[in-house]
Amino acid sequence: MSESKGGAGLITLNRRADFLAANNGRRAPMPGFVLLVRPRDDGSDAIRIGYTITKKIGGAVIRNRMKRRFRALAAELLPLEGVPGADHVLIGRAGGIERPFDDLRRELAKALAKIRR
Incomplete structure (x- = not known):
């Protein structure tokens, strides 16, 4: 199975096809990140989440720190x-x-509200 269970009942995306499909969904750009959301229409209410941090951002230590912050926010x-x-x-x-983490939290809440509208 290519999906793993994340924290708080979230399913983590692992397949490249899922990331590419999400690219066709709604986007909410924020200063610290871009949020993509695409409804699956598969009858499941499960929330799936994926994280992408490119090497342009920094080395492995920086990218992993950013992923940990995103996981905590999600x-x-x-x-x-x-x-x-x-x-x-x-x-x-x-x-x-x-x-700051609080700024990222506010931005994610704002991005989710924008997507739901």
Whole structure:
């Protein structure tokens, strides 16, 4: 099985095809990241999440730190404010690692509200 269980009932995306499909969904660009959301229409209410941080952002230590921050944000906000039955992808931006965690939390809440509208 190519999907693993993330924190707080979230399923982590692993297949490249899922990431490419999410690229055709709605986008909410924020200073620290870009949020992509695409409804799956498969009858499941499960929220799936994926993370993308490119080497342009930095070395492995920086990318892993950013992924850990994204995982913590997703575990906190997606079960409450995420779109049920949709794939969510967080794409890291260059300024995201320096941003305070509270700013990222506010930006993710704002991005999710924008997507739900």
